[in-house]
Amino acid sequence: SQKIEQNSEALNIQEGKTATLTCNYTNYSPAYLQWYRQDPGRGPVFLLLIRENEKEKRKERLKVTFDTTLKQSLFHITASQPADSATYLCALGGPNDMRFGAGTRLTVKP
Amino acid sequence: SQTIHQWPATLVQPVGSPLSLECTVEGTSNPNLYWYRQAAGRGLQLLFYSVGIGQISSEVPQNLSASRPQDRQFILSSKKLLLSDSGFYLCALRWGDEQYFGPGTRLTVT
Numbered sequence: 001s002q003k004i005e006q007n008s009e010a011l012n013i014q015e016g017k018t019a020t021l022t023c024n025y026t027n028y029s030p031a032y033l034q035w036y037r038q039d040p041g042r043g044p045v046f047l048l049l050i051r052e053n054e055k056e057k058r059k060e061r062l063k064v065t066f067d068t069t070l071k072q073s074l075f076h077i078t079a080s081q082p083a084d085s086a087t088y089l090c091a092l093g094g095p096n097d098m099r100f101g102a103g104t105r106l107t108v109k110p
Numbered sequence: 111s112q113t114i115h116q117w118p119a120t121l122v123q124p125v126g127s128p129l130s131l132e133c134t135v136e137g138t139s140n141p142n143l144y145w146y147r148q149a150a151g152r153g154l155q156l157l158f159y160s161v162g163i164g165q166i167s168s169e170v171p172q173n174l175s176a177s178r179p180q181d182r183q184f185i186l187s188s189k190k191l192l193l194s195d196s197g198f199y200l201c202a203l204r205w206g207d208e209q210y211f212g213p214g215t216r217l218t219v220t
Contacts, residue, residue, distance in 0.1 A: 043211030
């Protein structure tokens with residue numbers, strides 16, 4: 001069956017450090033992979049999309065890599081700030097639907 | 111830009127009672143619409159998606175149903191709620207390769 005695994009339920013880091021979150025998947029050949037941010041009691045908000053033919057994408061302090069051989073994506077937040085504290089979800093895209101991982105709760109401590 | 115409305119924002123219902131959650135969208139026509147459920151501390155579970163009026167795809171066997179009576183209206187229903195139906199229900203639309211989420215409905219079944 002298809003699985004999307006985000007390796008850490010929770011990640012705590014110090015302000016200014018780089019946060020690295022992992023998303024692994026099995027039995028899936030997504031056309032693209034996305035990362036979302038979710039704050040408590042709110043719906044997820046889209047951050048970045050990376051396609052299967054792209055290795056890396058950047059947006060401000062965010063960087064995403066996508067390795068279709070390893071079936072893995074890494075999501076990096078550089079120079080992390082307490083305001084980056086949230087749950088981050090990866091999602092795999094198909095023609096009609098999108099499947100989400102359980103998320104990693106990131107806490108950035110001042 | 112697209113806007114997604116969901117109501118009610120919160121709901122407390124007894125076991126065995128019916129349910130109707132409504133989602134309406136603005137700013138787009140013929141969108142792909144989705145219902146997700148997020149149980150406490152869990153990831154997003156895709157429940158239903160719709161690519162057009164009257165077209166519903168169900169992902170998980172359950173006592174919930176969905177309908178799309180109008181292009182921009184998506185309704186989630188149940189005839190008899192179970193305790194396990196408690197959760198955070200999110201409506202989403204697909205815009206290109208991105209998904210946009212509504213504010214959600216917090217349902218507690220007692």
